[in-house]
Amino acid sequence: MSAPLLVLDDIRKVYTRGRVIRRPTFTLEANLSLEEPGIVGVVGPNGAGKTTLFEMMTGSNAPTSGRVLVAGTDIHGVKYRERDRLAIHYHQSYQVRRFRKRIPSAFLAPSPTRTPLVHLFDEPQFNLQDGYIGFMLDFFRKLRDEGRLVILCMHPTASWHLDILAEIAGQFLFVAGGGVTRMADFRSLVAEQRFRLYLGPEMTRAADAIAMAARSSTR
Known part of the structure; x- marks a missing residue:
């Protein structure tokens, strides 16, 4: 039996400040397993830790534990320059290749793969010109169909952002309150009260309408 594509094994990241007495300023925890190829949506308030989560997933920010x-x-045990052969992080339109080097690369292991198995898209820029969004969604599906795990982080500020999430993602991770909550589908995400508070009234109405339309289409 093959290993899950991505496991966050009781990861915890603690940021502190203070020269003499170090006091925690932010903590993020996650414990989950994404076993198979698919497309996962990631959402949550600004400052909740979504980018920190992506950095830990791709090896550029080591978890505290x-x-x-x-x-x-x-x-985090793989040579720095080879970590994107396992998981690759794109922020908007460019690849992130920034590593905090604690151990000399010579003491780390080579990557067992040549091409990334996990692709993380951190708030990609969706151009509204004709056909571009469809092209991007087809690209995500192509990666999934090739056996990859695609993780798509979006900050919904318009109803069409919600349309994209509802159409493309098979499940969701909601990052808030120092933790990561897994949601089975878009309807489950929309039913989460913290997500509704994050969206606000207008966007919540749009999300309800999209969830209702999706429910009707599956009957």
């Missing part, structure tokens, strides 16, 4: 396993390999 816990492990990130990509297909069974601890990505």
